[in-house]
Amino acid sequence: xxxxxxxxxxxxxxxxxxxxxxxxxxxxxxxxxxxxxxxxxxxxxxxxxxxxxxxxxxxxxxxxxxxxxxxxxxxxxxxxxxxxxxxxxxxxxxxxxxxxxxxxxxxxxxxxxxxxxxxxxxxxxxxxxxxxxxxxxxxxxxxxxxxxxxxxxxxxxxxxxxxxxxxxxxxxxxxxxxxxxxxxxxxxxxxxxxxxxxxxxxxxxxxxxxxxxxxxxxxxxxxxxxxxxxxxxxxxxxxxxxxxxxxxxxxxxxxxxxxxxxxxxxxxxxxxxxxxxxxxxxxxxxxxxxxxxxxxxxxxxxxxxxxxxxxxxxxxxxxxxxxxxxxxxxxxxxxxxxxxxx
Numbered sequence: 001x002x003x004x005x006x007x008x009x010x011x012x013x014x015x016x017x018x019x020x021x022x023x024x025x026x027x028x029x030x031x032x033x034x035x036x037x038x039x040x041x042x043x044x045x046x047x048x049x050x051x052x053x054x055x056x057x058x059x060x061x062x063x064x065x066x067x068x069x070x071x072x073x074x075x076x077x078x079x080x081x082x083x084x085x086x087x088x089x090x091x092x093x094x095x096x097x098x099x100x101x102x103x104x105x106x107x108x109x110x111x112x113x114x115x116x117x118x119x120x121x122x123x124x125x126x127x128x129x130x131x132x133x134x135x136x137x138x139x140x141x142x143x144x145x146x147x148x149x150x151x152x153x154x155x156x157x158x159x160x161x162x163x164x165x166x167x168x169x170x171x172x173x174x175x176x177x178x179x180x181x182x183x184x185x186x187x188x189x190x191x192x193x194x195x196x197x198x199x200x201x202x203x204x205x206x207x208x209x210x211x212x213x214x215x216x217x218x219x220x221x222x223x224x225x226x227x228x229x230x231x232x233x234x235x236x237x238x239x240x241x242x243x244x245x246x247x248x249x250x251x252x253x254x255x256x257x258x259x260x261x262x263x264x265x266x267x268x269x270x271x272x273x274x275x276x277x278x279x280x281x282x283x284x285x286x287x288x289x290x291x292x293x294x295x296x297x298x299x300x301x302x303x304x305x306x307x308x309x310x311x312x313x314x315x316x317x318x319x320x321x322x323x324x325x326x327x328x329x330x331x332x333x334x335x336x337x338x339x340x341x342x
Contacts, residue, residue, distance in 0.1 A: 001193065001227070004118030005232040006303065006304065006305060006306040007137045007306060007337045007338070008306055008308065008309070008333070008336040008338035009306040009307060009338070010043055010044040010045060010048060010240070010306065010307040010309075010327070011042075011043055011044050011045075011238065011308060011310075011333045011338050012043055012045030012047060012048060012075070012077070012308060012309035012310070013043060013045075013046060013047065013310050013311075013325060013328065013335075014047040014048070014079050014310065014311040014312060015031060015034055015035075015046070015047070015048060015310060015312045015321070016048075016057065016312070016314050017048055017049065017056050017057035017060075017063065018055055018056050018314065018315065019030035019055055019056070020055070021055055023045045024055075026087060026188075027055075028063065030318050031048065031057065031063060032063070032067055032070060033318070034046075034067055034321055034322075034325070035065075035067045035070070035071060035074065035076070036071060036104065037072055037322060037325060038074055038325060038329075039071045039072070039073055039074040041325060041326060041327055041328075041329035041330070043074060043204040043325070043328075043329060044074065044075060044307075044336040045074060045076070045077055045107065045307075045309060046067070046074055046075070046076055046077070046081040047076075047077040047078065047107075047109070047163075047309045048050050048060040048063055048064060048077070048078055048079070048243075049079060049080075049082060050078060050079075050081050050082060052082075052085055052114070052115070052121075053121070054100035056074060060078045060081065061081075061091075061094045061098055061244055063088055063208075064076045064077075064078070064098055064102070064106065065097075065101060065102075067102050068098060068102035068103075068105065069101070070108075072103075072184060074105070075106075075107055075178060075338045076098075076102060076105050076106055076107065077094065077106070077107035077108070077109055077180070077309070078107075078108050078109050078110075079109045079180075079182060079200055079202075079242065079309060080109040080111045080180070080181075080182035080200060081108065081109065081110045081111070082111050082112075082113065082115065082116075082133075083110050083111065083112055083135075083139045083140060083143065084112070084114050084133075084135045084139070085115050085249075086115055088139060088140075088142040088143040088146055089146055089152065089168065091238065091272075092146035092147045092168045093168055093169070093286075094144055094146060094166060095108050095168075095172075095175065096147065096169075096170050096171060096172040097170060099175045100170055100172050100176075100280045102128040103210055103230045104174055104175075106172075106175065106178065107178050107180060107198075108178070108179055108180065108260045109179075109180035109181070109182050110140060110143065110177075110179070110180070110181060111182040111183070111184065112135060112136055112137055112180060113121075113135055113182070113316070114135045115135075117152075118130075123211065127149065131320055134208055134295045134334075137191055140195070140197075144176065144179060144197070146167075146171075147168070147169045147175055147176050147179060148176035149167050149168070149171050149176070150167065151166045151167055152166060152167055152168060153166050154166065154254075156219070158315075159287070161297065164297070165227065166266065168247070177196075178198070179197050179198065179272040180197060180198040180200045180238075180308070181195075181197045181198070181199060181200065181235075182200070182203070182242070183199060183200070183223070183227075184202065184204050184205045184206050184223070184279070185205070185206040185208065185223070186206075186208060186222070186223055187223065187225050187226040188228075189223040189226045189231075190226050190227065190230045191230075192230075192231075193227040193228065193229065193230030193231035193237065194230045194231070195224070195299045196226070196231065196232055196233075196338055197236070197239070198237070198239070199227045199237070199242070200239075200242065200309075201220055201223065201224065201239065201240065201301065201305075202241075202242040202243075202311070203242065203243050203244050203281055203282040203311065204279050204280070204281055204282070205220050205223065205279070205280050205282075206219075206278055206279060206280070207219065207273040207278045207279070207280040208278070212272070214273065214280055215300075215328075216270070216280055216282045216301075217282075217299045217300040217301045217302075218300050218301075219280065220241075220282075220300070220304075221225065221300035221301045221303070221304050222237050224301065224304040224305065224339055225304065228240065233240040237287075238307065239304065239305045239307065240305065240307040240308060240309050241301055241302055241307070241308050242308070242309045242310065242311050242312065243282055243284075243285060243296075243302075243308075243310060244263075244282070244284040244285065244310070244311045244312075244313060245283065245284075245285045245292060245310040245311070245328070245329060245332070246259045246262075246263070246284060246286045246287075246313060246324055247287070247289045247324060247328055247332050248286065248287060248288055248290055248327070249288050249289050249290065249327045249331045250323055250326065250327055250331075251327075252322075255323060256322060256330065258316075258320075259286050259313075259320075260286055262284070262313055262315070263283070263284040263286045266284055267283055267284075269281045270282065270283045271330060282311070288331075289327060289328075289331035289332040289335045290335055292332060293332060293334065293335035293336050294337075298335065299303050310328060312324060314323075325335070
């Protein structure tokens with residue numbers, strides 16, 4: 001198999017930021033330390049998952065604000081903020097603030113749809129407006145407009161001693177072009193392209209054909225091509241891939257055994273689409289960097305991208321993430337043709 005026609009330009013990673021309920025500060029500190037390590041290792045980007053009412057990062061914008069003050073170069077992203085939990089106007093203010101504090105390094109990724117377990121949380125989240133809330137693409141369009149500086153109100157000027165703006169403040173120029181949509185269907189890929197967003201792909205796609213065989217890589221590649229065909233930047237439109245990748249070059253025998261067992265437990269779900277949404281999962285990639293690079297070069301989805309944000313497994317220890325990230329940066333990145341960041 002020939003090497004990818006798109007040499008790897010940006011190497012990133014994604015973490016869920018797990019913590020123990022008895023000591024949540026330690027878990028959040030671990031996430032910040034991992035981001036700091038990523039910068040020292042030369043990663044181009046670090047991304048934080050978003051989890052509500054779970055033991056993972058529930059406020060990635062706040063976490064990335066802290067990370068922005070402990071790093072200087074690495075880009076900081078969210079993968080992804082479910083907008084069903086958010087007020088787009090307030091979120092736009094937070095995103096612009098953190099982007100300015102970071103020196104223009106924020107890459108907000110978002111998605112749409114009702115909040116998970118909506119029937120159980122709507123009374124707390126939207127006690128008076130649950131039935132009227134729009135959880136579709138319109139919510140993203142509002143966020144896009146607010147971040148890009150479109151008017152929010154028809155009022156501006158001076159009232160007494162206070163000065164008012166008709167658009168979100170602070171305004172961060174350039175942030176509008178760094179908004180990402182996390183999509184796994186042809187429809188969402190096309191929509192993101194039409195609206196000039198960047199596309200975050202992951203280890204999950206929607207198997208839209210009623211019958212198999214189901215090839216995850218080919219489905220993902222088709223979605224990426226549909227996104228670029230709809231995007232004003234065409235082939236230059238940014239896409240990042242986020243498969244679960246676990247290099248074992250410097251892993252101990254015990255670590256390798258745990259990694260392989262983790263992947264094996266998750267493999268059955270990759271055989272066919274899961275649930276009413278017909279979600280198809282990609283296998284986790286475990287092995288030496290040379291072995292993983294060979295598999296990625298043969299992956300139709302990977303051959304369409306020049307950016308990655310490899311996902312760290314959910315439940316490993318801090319020292320495991322240190323080993324995995326070190327191998328990614330020093331072994332896997334070079335095996336994929338990526339030159340270290342300056």
